[in-house]
Amino acid sequence: MNDGSFTVKGFLEVKKDKPKYKQIIDAAVVVIAENGYHQSQVSKIAKQAGVADGTIYLYFKNKESILISLFEEKMGHFTEKIREEIKGNKTSIEKLLKLIETHFLLLSEDYNLAIVTQLELRQTNLDLRLKINEVLKEYLHIIDSILIEGVQSGEFDPILNIRIARKMIFGTIDEVLTHWVMSGHKQSLVDKARDVHHLLIRGCGYRQEDSRLLEQ
Amino acid sequence: MNDGSFTVKGFLEVKKDKPKYKQIIDAAVVVIAENGYHQSQVSKIAKQAGVADGTIYLYFKNKESILISLFEEKMGHFTEKIREEIKGNKTSIEKLLKLIETHFLLLSEDYNLAIVTQLELRQTNLDLRLKINEVLKEYLHIIDSILIEGVQSGEFDPILNIRIARKMIFGTIDEVLTHWVMSGHKQSLVDKARDVHHLLIRGCGYRQEDSRLLEQ
Amino acid sequence: MNDGSFTVKGFLEVKKDKPKYKQIIDAAVVVIAENGYHQSQVSKIAKQAGVADGTIYLYFKNKESILISLFEEKMGHFTEKIREEIKGNKTSIEKLLKLIETHFLLLSEDYNLAIVTQLELRQTNLDLRLKINEVLKEYLHIIDSILIEGVQSGEFDPILNIRIARKMIFGTIDEVLTHWVMSGHKQSLVDKARDVHHLLIRGCGYRQEDSRLLEQ
Amino acid sequence: MNDGSFTVKGFLEVKKDKPKYKQIIDAAVVVIAENGYHQSQVSKIAKQAGVADGTIYLYFKNKESILISLFEEKMGHFTEKIREEIKGNKTSIEKLLKLIETHFLLLSEDYNLAIVTQLELRQTNLDLRLKINEVLKEYLHIIDSILIEGVQSGEFDPILNIRIARKMIFGTIDEVLTHWVMSGHKQSLVDKARDVHHLLIRGCGYRQEDSRLLEQ
DNA sequence: AATGAATGAGCCTTCATTCAT
DNA sequence: AATGAATGAAGGCTCATTCAT
Incomplete structure (x- = not known):
């Protein structure tokens, strides 16, 4: 439901501005375009983004929310x-x-x-x-x-x-x-x-x- | 074995006209509409069609070919x-x-x-x-x-x-x-x-x- | 255990002399040699022997007994x-x-x-x-x-x-x-x-x- | 992922020396000896090795490669x-x-x-x-x-x-x-x-x- | 005797997600 | 924050055998 980004009112928006959040999304675009949706495993996206599989889940609730x-x-x-x-x-x-x-x-x-x-x-x-x-x-x-x-x-x-x-x-x-x-x-x-x-x-x-x- | 095969038996008999072929397709429509594509297992379609799982494969090469x-x-x-x-x-x-x-x-x-x-x-x-x-x-x-x-x-x-x-x-x-x-x-x-x-x-x-x- | 052949004492030995019994065995040799054991389905042997799948079971108890x-x-x-x-x-x-x-x-x-x-x-x-x-x-x-x-x-x-x-x-x-x-x-x-x-x-x-x- | 891969971590560390790799192989010997090859499902080997089914595939490409x-x-x-x-x-x-x-x-x-x-x-x-x-x-x-x-x-x-x-x-x-x-x-x-x-x-x-x- | 359509049990493998470190 | 090894549920397909004709 939530994409995993957190906004603190009156304070600085935290995650979406961080490079890693966008890194992962951009990696997803590349991986999906190159491999097709059904061949785009989370591990592939993580690899393309240069992060560990588990890191994805610090920024997104689940795979669906990446999309x-x-x-x-x-x-x-x-x-x-x-x-x-x-x-x-x-x-x-x-x-x-x-x-x-x-x-x-x-x-x-x-x-x-x-x-x-x-x-x-x-x-x-x-x-x-x-x-x-x-x-x-x-x-x-x-x-x-x-x-x-x-x-x-x-x-x-x-x-x-x-x-x-x-x-x-x-x-x-x-x-x-x-x-x-x-x-x-x-x-x-x-x-x-x-x-x-x-x-x-x-x-x-x-x-x-x-x-x-x-x-x- | 495959859909689209033709058998001549006294008259022109198209496999596609055989009841079971259509039975399965109609079952697929119902099952997919009710459960969604990703929740439409072959076994569900077979059950709805009133045939055994294996029977599906007498009429269709694989699941994709049903669709x-x-x-x-x-x-x-x-x-x-x-x-x-x-x-x-x-x-x-x-x-x-x-x-x-x-x-x-x-x-x-x-x-x-x-x-x-x-x-x-x-x-x-x-x-x-x-x-x-x-x-x-x-x-x-x-x-x-x-x-x-x-x-x-x-x-x-x-x-x-x-x-x-x-x-x-x-x-x-x-x-x-x-x-x-x-x-x-x-x-x-x-x-x-x-x-x-x-x-x-x-x-x-x-x-x-x-x-x-x-x-x- | 039994290969499906029947011998009636005093009377004529029936199955082993009949062409179909040997037909099937010879077909098995050809099919297994050409396709390998694990790709030698009963239906393939039947086809090679020129008989229906079910006919195999009139001469042999099961697949193992063919072998x-x-x-x-x-x-x-x-x-x-x-x-x-x-x-x-x-x-x-x-x-x-x-x-x-x-x-x-x-x-x-x-x-x-x-x-x-x-x-x-x-x-x-x-x-x-x-x-x-x-x-x-x-x-x-x-x-x-x-x-x-x-x-x-x-x-x-x-x-x-x-x-x-x-x-x-x-x-x-x-x-x-x-x-x-x-x-x-x-x-x-x-x-x-x-x-x-x-x-x-x-x-x-x-x-x-x-x-x-x-x-x- | 694959057997035979080498990782250097301070010293020469061969994946084959890791306990789990040998665990699975030893489990396979026991399971196959006890059940016969055709009754030795991957799940049985995994259970005997004390790991999850999927873990097998972190160390072996497929069932055959275990053997x-x-x-x-x-x-x-x-x-x-x-x-x-x-x-x-x-x-x-x-x-x-x-x-x-x-x-x-x-x-x-x-x-x-x-x-x-x-x-x-x-x-x-x-x-x-x-x-x-x-x-x-x-x-x-x-x-x-x-x-x-x-x-x-x-x-x-x-x-x-x-x-x-x-x-x-x-x-x-x-x-x-x-x-x-x-x-x-x-x-x-x-x-x-x-x-x-x-x-x-x-x-x-x-x-x-x-x-x-x-x-x- | 012969057919062949129908059956249905059985299994390897993938991959999103977790969690100890 | 970051890692990545480990998890385990889930399903498409094959094929020996049966049985109504």
Whole structure:
């Protein structure tokens, strides 16, 4: 449940800042990407992290919590980065493009992480996946707020079904990513961002000829 | 011994049609849906199927092949049913709606199967998932042919990126399904079909006001 | 215990003469030689024999009894053949040479059988090996009678320890055979017979210069 | 993890010298002697050794490697002991006697080990037996060097076929031992050594009346 | 006599986790 | 804080044998 990190209010946050906590998470990404989830024993992760097996359990409650923390840590960085990137953009159209591009870019830059999040982490049991979904909510909230803003600004269909639209956006991005990872990341992912964006905003009711916000 | 073997005995007799083969697959669906993939031991499946453990291995090479056959069998039925259903429809718009509705309907009618395909089968190792993807190709081909037809008929964007559109359609349907299964299938899935369809065809460039094919 | 053969006194012996009984034993030799004892399942032997699995059990009580019968049948032929061959020889020296030569010749002519008796049949459990030893006694009796005769005729040491000498003769022949089989029967086995014989009779106290019985 | 690994900790520390490694091997000898090879499950060996099942696999790669190590360890001790014992003897005749006596004595003192090496270890598959043969080579080399020395010193036949003689010596010793074990070690094994030796050296061409080296 | 589909007992090995040091 | 040796539960698969046809 808890990833093993302790925060002392009013005092200094202790574990997450320590190198070893991140060491282990980064080791997990490498080991899982290289060996696959089912071949990523705790001892392998410990070895890669340069610590003893037992040390893992000083920082994480159990193996599952390494994965949850991994996802929290990386996805947290994701949402943070995406929030930053879309901040400067005026329209929802632009924000959505930035979201897709940033998502694609971040995974392009870390193919190991892409393997882990798109393929390996899905081989885990339902409990873990439910917790991962918790973490994903933050990301879905960003999509939702872009959609709501877009509806209010008139960029999108005024009667857009936000929940379905959110699933379309997330599902499409996810499907594109998974395909890209599975086919061995031969093609440029970032290059696909505009095409994906194009279809998605049109699906949300945006009409290119009506408003030229995106035009360059 | 192996699934997929054919015996001619007076008439064409496919082993797959023999009761025990299907018995085991149906048992697997029930057991996996109820216990989760990692808690679905071969002995449990055998018990549910009403056969001895060893009997499983007369019909399947190993545990993994039960799952592949399960997917082939069920997905085969899916694509077959979908092909049938879309046959009678004239426009691509209508065909896509029929595809979504049929997909939703079939999983609505068999919630256990929905759990298995949307959640449990994804917890398997990469090898199995690659084989499952092989099976999925058939489904993706149907989507592709609808899209190509729609582009040719002028219903969809003449410069539609088919590969991305296919991923949008599949990714969206998949995301909607997974969410529906994970949230405990409280809401009607089939009711969502029109909304999903609406967003997807718009994403593909369809303009409601231009052509009224779908109108009732 | 019983090999499954039935003899009706005064009437015709039934099973052993029937082709299927021998068919199965011969199939066992081939299958065991080709696959090794632990990979020689009953079903494989049945297939090689051209009968159904269940048919095996009409002729043999269980798998073990196939092996015992195999050994009895083949070893019986051995001792019979050896008895025949040594009958015509006058001296014990000559008889022992004939025994060795015949043993070597028979296994040279049937390498599969050599593999089975020298290597594979020894991988069986102790019970079976005790029964095989029973069968071997006949062979050891022949050695004994040659030795006793040789002592009486003055060819061998008058105070020869027969039991030890028997073990020397059998142990040496066995060791030469096993080495020949394990090293892939590249060299001629029969060519070694005279050298083996030479050492063994000398060990038994025979003195070439004293009597010239063997000279040509 | 693996047997045969070396760790330097202040001094030369061989893993094989660690108590647990030997504990397990000794437990294996007891369990196999008492239950037979095919009834000697890893769990039984672990229980006898007083360790957990999994601990076995910290010291041995798999079950088979317990047996190989067992043989290496015990046979290594054998050859070492035999080399020591024959060192002090002048003639080949004496050395061979010492070899036989030592071999017989060592197995007389450890009947469990005798059961394992003479009966149970032979029930293993061919692969394992080939590895065991590797270990046996050391023993055969000792025999060879005694023979060569004996030929050079004139004790043995100057044109002695060393390879056959070696097989005679080893085959005879082995046959005597196996018979002794199978018949329940009722008789004294060491008492047989002189008789066995007597036959073997005579087989190698030694003539008692010519040289009186062995006489007391 | 012959078949062959069905049975079900039995075991090696892995690996997350603990705890004495 | 750190170590890493030790633990022990848990399951997929094989194959000799049976028996209804």
